[in-house]
Amino acid sequence: MIVLKDAEVRQILENLTLDDIKEYQNTLSRGLIEYYQDNSIIPSRIVTTTKYATHLFMGSSGSQVGMKALTGSHSGFRGLTTILDKHDGSPIGILNAATLTAFRTALSTILALVKVFVPGDQKSFIGGNLIVYGSGPQAEWHLRLALTLYPGFFDKVVIINRTTKNADALVTILKAKFSGVLFEIVSMDDEIHITEAYKNTSVIFSCVPTSSPVVLKRNIDQDRRSRIFIGAIGSYKPEMIEIDGETLINQCISKGGKIIVDSINDCLREAGEFQQNNISKDSLIEFGSLLIHPTPKKALDQLNYMKSQRVIICKLVGLCVMDIFVGSKVLTEAKRKGLGTTIDNF
Structure with a gap:
């Protein structure tokens, strides 16, 4: 059995190449497809x-088996992910869940993003500003993956956060890898600069557990871009909401689109976006259906809408199958690189 500290997980993930990211996306896709085919693999x-x-x-009890325990407090999210042998339950590995959680969530959002804006395609209409709400690990990994997949496509990255101190720290981390990127920090209550940033934005990531929506229709209406992707992952309780109902309903659902979710049941139960706006399962589509072949009719309609x-809106609350599939690949890389602590006869 291998035990990986958070620093070791981060060492494996923070310098991924474009091809590496695609491999992880393929791994994640297999897990999402398994869940779509049989929701019962996740109790x-x-x-x-x-x-x-x-x-x-x-x-999670699909072709890869494991468990995750996560605690959210004023100190952030901490916990662990355990990978088990699917035949007899023997522990294969234990990973610190901090970076793994942030990475697999960002990887999921980006998997939806590349369905809208194909990396390397100059005609995909991605560009202008990239806006992210938040400055924690989730925001960091959303930006890391987006800037790696779309190098030189964005004019500016706008980090909107409650405190500039934490945003400054995030910029320092990202500048070490993305030195040519222009970063701008905007306070959450600075409506003038937020509105200005929205006028030329093609990608919006919301990574804040807020009880008041931050992605607002009035700002989307100001955006001059012809295509806009919104990915939200911060709200995970019914009282939390990141995207206002007008954006969800008037900008997407009423135009024939559906909200991309990781789990229809979990999102209806946990996401304030849907509970507070009386949005039903008919307006949602599970991610796995967009990845499976042959593609179901409902998914084909959604893919055509996305083009x-x-x-285009993606709302995720997180599934254990993501942690187990991605965590298993991280363990494989750890073995290859000689990282982690091996415990024999556990």
Whole structure:
């Protein structure tokens, strides 16, 4: 069995090439397809809240088996992912969940993004500004993957955050790898500069657990770009909401599109975007259906919408199958690179 510290997980992931990212996307796709074909491989997650934190316990029993325990507190999200032998349950590896969680979530959003804007395609209409709400690990990995897949395509990366201190720290980290990228930090309450940034934005990532929506239709209406991708991953409770109902309904659903989700059942149960706006399962489409072959009719309609319409929205709450499939690949890379602590006869 191999145990990987967070620094070792990060060492494996932070210098991925374009081809490496594609390999991880292929791995993730297999997990999402398995879940789409059989939702029962993921039992309902257990969520408990104490006066200190919220604890989440999740499992996955597809072709790759494992469990994840994650705690969200004022210190952020911490926990572990355990990979098990699918035949007898023997532990194969334990990974610190911090970077792995942020990476697999960003990888999922980016997997939707590349369906809209094909990397390397000069006619894909991606460009202008890239906006991200938040400055934590989720924001970092969304930006890392996007800037790697679309080098030189964005005029500017706009980081919108409550505090500039944390945003400054994120820029310092990213500048070490993306020295040629122009970064701008905007306060969450600076409506003038936010509105200005939206006027030329093709990609918006929301990575904040907020109870008030930050992606607003009035800003989308100001955007001059012909194609806009919105990926939201920060809200995970019914009282949380990142995208306002007008954007969801008027900019996407009413125009024939559906909101891309990782799990229809989990999103309807956990995402404030859908509960607070009375959005039903008929307006959602599971990610795995867009990846499987042959492609179902409903998914073909959505793929056509994504190629022709202006606003495409992806909302994720996270699935354990993502952690297990991506974590298994990270373990394989760790073995190849000689990283981690090996425990024999565990």
